[in-house]
Amino acid sequence: MTRTVTIDPVTRIEGHAKITLYLGDDGKVADARFHVVEFRGFEKFCVGRSFWEMPGITARVCGICPVSHILASAKAGDNILGVRVPPRAEKLRRLMNWGQLVQSHALSFFHLSAPDLLLGMDSDPATRNIMGLIQNNPSVARSGIRLRQFGQEVIRLLGGKSVHPAWAVAGGVRDPLTAEDRNQIKRMLPEAFDIAELALDLLKDSYDKFESETPVYGDFPSLFMGLVTPDGGLEHYDGLLRVVDEDGRVLENVNPSDFRRFVGEAVEPWTYLKFPYYKPLGYPQGMYRVGPLARLNVCDFAGTPRADRELRQFRRYGQRGKPVTGSFHYHYARLIEILFSLERIEETLADESLLGTHVRSISDVNESRGIGVSEAPRGTLFHEYEVDGNGILQKVNMIIATGQNNLAMNRTVQQLARAYVNGDGLSEGVLNRIEHGIRLYDPCLSCSTHAVGQMPMHVQLRAPDGALVQEIIRD
């Protein structure tokens, strides 16, 4: 007999999601689906507005990663203007992006994942959260909060006080950095470095505990995609778009604007999240992963001393120099990126040309199409605009990191469900493992579906004929 078990909600991820598990006749999981059920339709209602407004508008797509949207949008705008952004403005934009990486990764690691990692997957769910962490490991919890604050402070000092700093604009940025604000970031750096090292130690210590489990947390071959510098280093803002296969062979290494040639988008009736895939391999074989794990897999080196040292250790989790295929290592990759970002911030702040007032190139519509790409904390983000001669948007398309990891997240849920779920039903520890599996990708669901509103929260059990066998409402 086939039964359907639906777990809802997945707690501690941004936005809402629902999971359906299809049990086969043998009582084992036959299939698993991770649904995203919300829809907002930003792409539709931006049509008719001007591309100048888009950084500010798209920053509202997501309260979690506004900076990524602002940057991708401003870069699409740069391309419509057809201008060269002042080098200083580019440095400032990068600075904000690194700040965003630090704050977002710190949130993912300390607030969302550390409770599972440090307190245990099967520990009491009532205290397996940041509050429980504050009780059990107050100094760790406090460090996490401090590191996140550092990243947020960098963003705030650059972009002003607003939650959605529409600071990067087509052609550059709106305001330069003052010497005073630069010095303030400098002063905060040493503590941030210490916390990053602490996080790395914590993670490595907990690796032993999870040794038997890591192979089912989404370990499978796939392609990986991310930006690299022209010489192959770790990159989050510009450069080349690279795709590698599970053996590490480079399949693409191109100007990011060419992504349409090889990225397709499939739709499934049961979720609003689109399924991007690598066209030459077709759907769904063209599954690729993006985000910290992918970025560390596509690059040849990080480019900063401390991050490179960690990267060499990280690579040991791959088979003989091949990409690391286990999604559990997203955690590790995230921490290496925090370290990398801090090193880059330090290096950039030492650059005297950073201060100065020319930060915006002024121009008008020179191109009818603009593509802006940046690496959001969760992965590669594409904004694609088409405008008329006056800059009024005719078409808007956004390809978001969480969407690109959609196939991989489904695979991960399947793997976990097969390993832990049988006909006897679901224990809390199992539900939590599945949630953790999804959280590895740090999905931003509000962002990937551009969604608001939420589904009722419930667990459903369905018979083969679709009849409801059991329903549990879980807040």
Add this chain to the structure above:
Amino acid sequence: MAVITVTINDELVSGRTGQSLLELVRERGIDLPTLCHLDGLEERGGCRLCMVEVGATNRLAAACVTPAQEGMVIYTHSERLVRYRRMILELLFAERNHVCAVCVMNGRCELQREAYTIGMDHVRYDYLTPDLPMDASHERFVIDHNRCILCTRCVRVCDSVEGAHTWDVMGRGVNCRVITDLHQPWGSSRSCTSCGKCVQVCPTGALHAKGSSVAEMVKHHDFLQWILDGREKKQWATRNGDPVEGGR
């Protein structure tokens, strides 16, 4: 100029004949909200935000277009007036698409400021959410009809100060729009001198400089008084803070 006495909010106040009630009220430091009024432009009396209660009958009158008269008794902030003002503001918000969070004038908009001041925390009417265009055909400026409140400041400043009369109003009710050159794209207008006065006086994000991003647009009204002082009083400069006739 004869001196008159008017009672404002139960207080005796002296003024001059020829003054509007709005002028008199503001001279007393009373904050009366306005939107279509702008110092330096002829009055329109269209937005009705400046309404006051006049006399024992509590007749309503727009202060900006009502001359002050001897013996008048007026109230500026009765419960009824505040209720009406809030209704007017809510209707303005419901009529077009005011999404302040992503507006070029967010934080500096006069409509937004009036709504905050009166404590408008939500709109009780159904939003019409009309499908309105932006005209970005002008080389330097944009008109976004979604944010226009039809105050006609642009029409008046263009006609009486710049003398170009590019702007006009067409249609009635919810179909009413400001237009350029008899409803041609602004960019093809032959009367527009691109002086930007309309942009500066517009109270909302409807008229803005091309290339403005969210909350970036800043508007200045000072030019209006400078131009008018020069034109009418031949007063071109100040010395030690005092106006200098003839400009020397």
